[in-house]
Amino acid sequence: xxxxxxxxxxxxxxxxxxxxxxxxxxxxxxxxxxxxxxxxxxxxxxxxxxxxxxxxxxxxxxxxxxxxxxxxxxxxxxxxxxxxxxxxxxxxxxxxxxxxxxxxxxxxxxxxxxxxxxxxxxxxxxxxxxxxxxxxxxxxxxxxxxxxxxxxxxxxxxxxxxxxxxxxxxxxxxxxxxxxxxxxxxxxxxxxxxxxxxxxxxxxxxxxxxxxxxxxxxxxxxxxxxxxxxxxxxxxxxxxxxxxxxxxxxxxxxxxxxxxxxxxxxxxxxxxxxxxxxxxxxxxxxxxxxxxxxxxxxxxxxxxxxxxxxxxxxxxxxxxxxxxxxxxxxxxxxxxxxxxxxxxxxxxxx
Amino acid sequence: xxxxxxxxxxxxxxxxxxxxxxxxxxxxxxxxxxxxxxxxxxxxxxxxxxxxxxxxxxxxxxxxxxxxxxxxxxxxxxxxxxxxxxxxxxxxxxxxxxxxxxxxxxxxxxxxxxxxxxxxxxxxxxxxxxxxxxxxxxxxxxxxxxxxxxxxxxxxxxxxxxxxxxxxxxxxxxxxxxxxxxxxxxxxxxxxxxxxxxxxxxxxxxxxxxxxxxxxxxxxxxxxxxxxxxxxxxxxxxxxxxxxxxxxxxxxxxxxxxxxxxxxxxxxxxxxxxxxxxxxx
Numbered sequence: 001x002x003x004x005x006x007x008x009x010x011x012x013x014x015x016x017x018x019x020x021x022x023x024x025x026x027x028x029x030x031x032x033x034x035x036x037x038x039x040x041x042x043x044x045x046x047x048x049x050x051x052x053x054x055x056x057x058x059x060x061x062x063x064x065x066x067x068x069x070x071x072x073x074x075x076x077x078x079x080x081x082x083x084x085x086x087x088x089x090x091x092x093x094x095x096x097x098x099x100x101x102x103x104x105x106x107x108x109x110x111x112x113x114x115x116x117x118x119x120x121x122x123x124x125x126x127x128x129x130x131x132x133x134x135x136x137x138x139x140x141x142x143x144x145x146x147x148x149x150x151x152x153x154x155x156x157x158x159x160x161x162x163x164x165x166x167x168x169x170x171x172x173x174x175x176x177x178x179x180x181x182x183x184x185x186x187x188x189x190x191x192x193x194x195x196x197x198x199x200x201x202x203x204x205x206x207x208x209x210x211x212x213x214x215x216x217x218x219x220x221x222x223x224x225x226x227x228x229x230x231x232x233x234x235x236x237x238x239x240x241x242x243x244x245x246x247x248x249x250x251x252x253x254x255x256x257x258x259x260x261x262x263x264x265x266x267x268x269x270x271x272x273x274x275x276x277x278x279x280x281x282x283x284x285x286x287x288x289x290x291x292x293x294x295x296x297x298x299x300x301x302x303x304x305x306x307x308x309x310x311x312x313x314x315x316x317x318x319x320x321x322x323x324x325x326x327x328x329x330x331x332x333x334x335x336x337x338x339x340x341x342x343x344x345x346x347x348x349x350x
Numbered sequence: 351x352x353x354x355x356x357x358x359x360x361x362x363x364x365x366x367x368x369x370x371x372x373x374x375x376x377x378x379x380x381x382x383x384x385x386x387x388x389x390x391x392x393x394x395x396x397x398x399x400x401x402x403x404x405x406x407x408x409x410x411x412x413x414x415x416x417x418x419x420x421x422x423x424x425x426x427x428x429x430x431x432x433x434x435x436x437x438x439x440x441x442x443x444x445x446x447x448x449x450x451x452x453x454x455x456x457x458x459x460x461x462x463x464x465x466x467x468x469x470x471x472x473x474x475x476x477x478x479x480x481x482x483x484x485x486x487x488x489x490x491x492x493x494x495x496x497x498x499x500x501x502x503x504x505x506x507x508x509x510x511x512x513x514x515x516x517x518x519x520x521x522x523x524x525x526x527x528x529x530x531x532x533x534x535x536x537x538x539x540x541x542x543x544x545x546x547x548x549x550x551x552x553x554x555x556x557x558x559x560x561x562x563x564x565x566x567x568x569x570x571x572x573x574x575x576x577x578x579x580x581x582x583x584x585x586x587x588x589x590x591x592x593x594x595x596x597x598x599x600x601x602x603x604x605x606x607x608x609x610x611x612x613x614x615x616x617x618x619x620x621x622x623x624x625x626x627x628x629x630x631x
Binding site: 067072084111119224255256259261262263270272277285301304308309 | 354357359382403404405445446593594596597600604605606607614631
């Protein structure tokens with residue numbers, strides 16, 4: 001394991017140097033909230049933030065993305081024939097992504113990069129990206145990532161893990177992609193590996209201890225889908241939900257999307273947009289029939305997808321990384337930790 | 351690898367009004383680019399996204415049979431933005447087709463078996479594809495008895511009427527055409543709902559019998575008890591489901607029934623499989 005020492009005084013200089021080879025993304029203040037954006041010249045990542053309201057999923061999976069385009073002008077050749085737009089997939093780097101968000105991208109990859117189909121937009125963006133994580137020294141009260149196989153210092157899906165050590169960052173180099181980025185940025189001062197790993201370890205166990213939430217999903221896999229689906233608690237859990245969809249947009253593992261066409265003059269574009277399973281239109285048939293027309297059905301769908309369907313389908317754990325965003329931002333205080341514990345402890349009455 | 355969102359360009363080659371109320375039309379498409387027809391090679395029971403640039407896409411069952419070459423056919427009910435636009439398009443117009451998508455009826459499993467095909471209303475498209483495929487000379491000997499129960503509201507609402515009456519004349523397929531009701535005194539086929547006709551006319555099941563069912567939810571619901579009475583077990587009942595779809599390739603997340611995606615793991619499931627999933631269709 002190689003560890004690089006980055007003096008904070010040389011941080012912005014290194015970032016600027018890396019721009020020659022990478023398009024950069026990172027957390028920035030947008031009015032009062034922190035979100036992930038492309039870092040234009042002169043912009044630097046906000047490294048002191050605790051939680052960004054939106055995760056970094058938009059770097060790979062933009063909220064709106066043009067997937068095809070064409071012309072409706074019958075006087076030109078190839079009219080009404082759609083083509084993929086020329087999107088720039090040159091190397092990009094996302095700075096300061098939190099470990100749970102990086103893990104989330106690995107979970108979402110199971111959906112977009114499959115044996116049968118490869119989603120070219122998602123996969124091309126993913127492959128172009130170097131993930132530079134920032135460990136969480138002081139987890140928020142909503143963070144339960146240690147219970148979802150991630151943790152504030154988790155390394156899955158990262159190329160580099162930065163650890164904030166006051167005057168400097170210690171950078172754990174996790175992949176070749178990470179090493180290439182550090183070279184391009186001029187961050188090449190090796191730290192003394194043993195003591196720096198010890199420092200990191202100490203910060204890690206302090207951070208992990210700060211997470212006190214209790215969530216247990218260990219028994220969900222032993223129950224059948226129908227047992228949980230037909231359980232009597234869904235109406236109670238969904239009672240206060242207003243179907244606003246906030247949980248789905250802030251969730252780093254929510255990937256559902258809509259496809260819509262638009263025309264402007266004789267130009268047509270096909271876009272894909274983030275969608276939400278909380279919306280009744282999401283499943284409405286052309287006939288008006290709706291298999292998930294009721295609120296409870298939609299709330300159940302979201303939690304069953306995250307905590308049961310995904311688990312059964314991929315055998316890679318639950319589709320939740322413990323970032324706590326949905327808990328923090330839910331206007332009616334629906335808490336996935338409670339839902340998970342309720343599902344986990346449910347025993348069907350014979 | 352190819353882009354699964356990119357449709358093959360096609361030209362509308364023919365449009366036929368399919369039902370007396372003009373709510374269904376059958377569109378025949380030819381591929382613009384050489385080689386695309388081969389890439390689109392499909393099995394009876396699959397569907398495709400019809401893709402109109404600037405308007406949108408709709409998932410529709412493929413009505414032509416893999417044994418019919420040179421074109422693909424879809425029968426479309428006019429109901430939303432895309433289907434209404436499509437109904438107003440003309441022969442010669444250019445659009446796209448994306449697919450083939452989903453799984454298909456289990457043709458390997460059905461070899462040397464008795465097959466009863468049960469359809470209602472507009473949902474006869476992939477069943478038409480299946481019948482044409484099974485009746486093709488080189489395929490017919492692969493199957494034992496073939497029975498078809500197909501019903502619509504009235505004679506004029508039956509799809510593919512000319513073909514139905516042709517099949518009626520053959521001795522290698524037993525047709526049981528029915529309508530809910532008719533005031534036509536010359537109507538010489540059955541009158542009554544599909545589940546009733548199934549119970550009266552469909553063959554009893556033995557271990558080598560399979561039923562393929564495709565129709566509106568209400569027909570499916572009431573046909574199940576009829577099939578049970580005839581001895582069909584849940585693993586002998588094969589159904590094709592519909593759900594709202596966008597991507598058609600298992601990614602956009604809306605068409606699931608439990609952990610199964612109707613677009614990619616389906617649309618064809620056995621009743622045994624469906625009985626293990628939430629009934630969200």
